[in-house]
Amino acid sequence: MATPERQFSNNGNLPPYIPVSEGMWLSRLQPTDEDAQDFYEFCRKNLEFLEGHHEDYPRDVVSPQKAKKGIEDSAAHSILLWGIKTTDHQGLAGVLSLEDQGEGVYEIGVGLDEQMQNRGVATSSMNALADAVFTAGGRKLVAKTDPTNFRSQKVLSRTHFTFAYKHPDGDFVYELLAQG
Ligand SMILES: CC(C)(COP(=O)(O)OP(=O)(O)OC[C@H]1O[C@@H](n2cnc3c(N)ncnc32)[C@H](O)[C@@H]1OP(=O)(O)O)[C@@H](O)C(=O)NCCC(=O)NCCS
Numbered sequence: 001m002a003t004p005e006r007q008f009s010n011n012g013n014l015p016p017y018i019p020v021s022e023g024m025w026l027s028r029l030q031p032t033d034e035d036a037q038d039f040y041e042f043c044r045k046n047l048e049f050l051e052g053h054h055e056d057y058p059r060d061v062v063s064p065q066k067a068k069k070g071i072e073d074s075a076a077h078s079i080l081l082w083g084i085k086t087t088d089h090q091g092l093a094g095v096l097s098l099e100d101q102g103e104g105v106y107e108i109g110v111g112l113d114e115q116m117q118n119r120g121v122a123t124s125s126m127n128a129l130a131d132a133v134f135t136a137g138g139r140k141l142v143a144k145t146d147p148t149n150f151r152s153q154k155v156l157s158r159t160h161f162t163f164a165y166k167h168p169d170g171d172f173v174y175e176l177l178a179q180g
Contacts, residue, residue, distance in 0.1 A: 013136035020128040023087040036068035042092040049114040084125045104139030123158045134178040144171040
């Protein structure tokens with residue numbers, strides 16, 4: 001049986017560590033005790049802030065053990081989670097998700113620690129992950145957002161995504177194609 005790792009068409013080329021800028025980097029969340037603790041603390045701290053924006057927000061991350069299971073279950077569903085880390089913030093500054101939809105298409109999602117908004121963290125980390133995906137051979141990134149989520153739409157514009165269509169569930173779908 002294929003391991004979760006092997007279900008990703010381009011996963012082999014996506015590095016576990018992606019530098020973003022001085023003092024900021026992305027780290028693949030693994031089902032280790034340390035990552036599970038970080039993910040748990042991030043989810044609990046930002047539950048109220050984030051849950052309205054993510055239909056898949058992991059409300060059940062009520063312990064480090066559940067966080068570890070959440071990381072494992074995500075991978076089993078072809079979703080990689082990346083922690084956004086900075087030298088000036090304890091714990092995760094944010095989390096990026098990347099769902100492999102096949103044929104080089106990936107859906108990207110982002111949520112910040114509420115305290116880390118308004119600093120360009122989402123913009124710069126999404127740019128870095130997009131570069132890594134396209135370098136690894138990805139063809140297209142898509143992002144879904146609620147029509148009323150203007151902050152999210154501003155980040156998508158800043159990272160050069162363009163509006164593609166309105167999903168039947170009401171969300172706006174944005175796309176970013178690999179260059180060339
Ligand atoms: C959506 C979300 C990620 C946006 O966060 P954000 O802080 O607005 O985005 P960034 O980290 O890119 O910061 C950009 C803002 O910081 C400002 N900024 C400050 N320093 C900056 C820098 N060095 N570089 C870029 N922008 C900077 C920008 O001017 C911008 O503010 P503006 O939009 O008022 O012009 C955040 O609000 C969030 O986590 N929301 C909840 C989850 C969610 O909605 N996710 C999206 C749906 S999947």
